[in-house]
Amino acid sequence: MKRYLTIATALMLAASSLLTAAPSSAQSKGEIVIGLQCDRTGATQIVGTVLCPGFHDYIALVNSRGGVEGHMIKAIEIDHEYKVPPGVESYERHKKEGAVTIAVYGTPHIYALTQKLTEDRIPGTSPGFGSAAAADGQRYPYIFPIAATYWSQAAAAVDFAKKHLSGGLKGKKIAYLFYDNPAGREPIEVLEDIAAKEGFQLKTFAVPPPGVEMGAQVLDIAQRYRADFVISHLFGGAPSVSIKELKRVGYPLKKVIGLVWASAEANIEGAGGFGVADGYYAMQFAGVGTDYPVLNEIREMYKKQGKPAPKEMASTVFYNRGVLIGALHVEAIRNALKAKPDGKITGVDTKNGFEKISNFTLGGLVPPLKITATDHEGGGLVQIWQVKDGKFVKSTEWFAAYQDVVAKHIKESGKK
């Protein structure tokens, strides 16, 4: 029985030491806090393990040059394993630490936090995920997609197909291969509208979670439906499987486009490498590759510290997205500080700061977004890159398409 006493004492000791060791929320003066949600261990860890270091590296770069308007930036990262309760906890923690803006990560998380963010007046971003309707800044004043939503992505994919297929879209067959969850089904209504407008045939092929089995769907697309073009909207490990399966049934990959979460190096490598996926088109909301001034600056920063550049930089799609997200947050803070030089900015100021972002391109890594009080998406701009000769090669510049259709849907969902 003695051991229980020992255990109890040990637990108490541990608890008391934790209480004393807990970091205090006091910050050095002038520091500005950004909350960062991450997923380095959960369902989407292939994104988180690369994207979050990109975010931190950009913040470190900004700080190494004296911060923003003389204020240092502190990014507090909390990993939520892609689970909602830890996401809620992390939000409250960020709020406690005084975050003026929060980079939310995960579609269920942005949904779960929408009401809280609005009540507490802290802007939260959902780049490339979350609800497309949140682009409506009037209805969701504190939610900022700050990148092309699924609606804009789907619209851009159709537009790309139109330019890619000779003779326009009339009478053509487009297959939409999607992950069967809300995020996967979100673009369907937009696609159907555009199909009616352009006169092409649209057929949807659902892949049930966890998305590792789609032999039947792919065979259907290639052999029975004989699609002229495939738009693939998959997540996690599913994009790799889709590329592999399409290749197996002999469907030409140069007639396939993956939306933004089906378009990273990790997805291509998972499918068997760049050689296998040759021809595959990938949609991006941040520039791809290593050839951007900001990335050179980050490498130089590491060099000055006598350290090698982090290995995450090699995975350019997600890393660059991390840089983009960090940069847009910093830019919003910069705008807020310009408006309030005393440095006492709140979430409301950063919200206004976000709404002033325009033509901030970071040397081509960030699209020329124009975020306004009504449009929190910033124009729905994407680039298309193609897998070619072992790397991603740019095939279009920043563009957006069918924004009238997207706007109509945003308006309609606002009425609900």
Place this chain on the structure above:
Amino acid sequence: MVERGPAPPRRPRAPPPWRGLDMIHRECGVLKTTYEADMAFYPLPIARWTVAALAVVFFLVIPLSLHEYFLSVANLVWIAVIGALGLNILVGYTGQVSIGHGAFMSVGAYTAANLANRLDSPWPVNLLAGGLMAALIGAIVGIPSLRIKGLYLAIATLAGQLIIEWTINHVTFISGGVQASIEVARPRLGRMVLSSQRDMYYFLVFFVVLAIVGTMNLMRTRVGRAFIAIRDQDIAAEIIGINIFRYKLLAFAISSFYAGVTGVLYTYFLGIANYEQFQIGVSIDYLAMIIIGGLGSVLGSIFGAIFVTLLPIVIRYAMEAFGGVFFEPQTVLNLIPNLRLMLFGALIIFFLIVEPEGLNRLWRNIRSYFRVWPFAY
């Protein structure tokens, strides 16, 4: 209370002169002279004092002294406590396994969200309706339990989970659109809108008390004893006249009612019903809670819910405090989540090895050790 039958023979006894010095922390023989004393929730004074003290702590000290952040953590714990209590009624007390509780929660959540948005009904109605709808669906999913047991039943309820997930995902009448999320306004109490974490704390703790008292009392009734009899040996239970069909389904219904209420509370807590918050992982988490806490005990459900919700947070605080001593900041960031998962797993194994019957048993052992302390023998 009205005494039934002839009054028990009562030995006339003068009150002992040491009346005021009664043992407060343990029984000293069976000296109960009334039915009330025998039926008392807490037969010992120390237990009553503890409950009173805990009530003061949880109703006054914690909500009035802690920062909103800690209250938000407490709120997550409260929600988990109600769900764990419900699951324990089914798994711990009745011996029927369910991997479908996440889905039952979503049934409650979407019922309430739809009622709130379509009919504009007040939250008490939605809460009750969400619970009842979950109870109904739970009872239907529980029907296979009449023929199958153990792992087979687990798979049957797993099917229930997947079917419910699919249905919510695809039937827009229920899910309110392809995004499958329905925003819900904050609950109101008269004119007051409950929106801060402190308001939510009181809102939730009220239901936690109801759930605890409800479960404790349920297990003292005929129904509760029938559940336990079914768990211990269902054939024997049937032979002594327990209607297995009825009570198994009742266990599923009551347990799912708790789950449904959990879902509704979660919806009001977040302000949105979203099906991705109730996927299979949630069902597993709740099973983990009651197994770690202790099957078939109210206190165990509470311990388990606290353990599973708080441990990752505590580990992260510890890592943030000490991690920087050993590693570089960038490495720490990558290390924290991974090490947290490992430590979490290791601690679960540790506690289960130390006491396979869960934290509740551990607590009882500590208690009984101190009962006779320092005179162990």
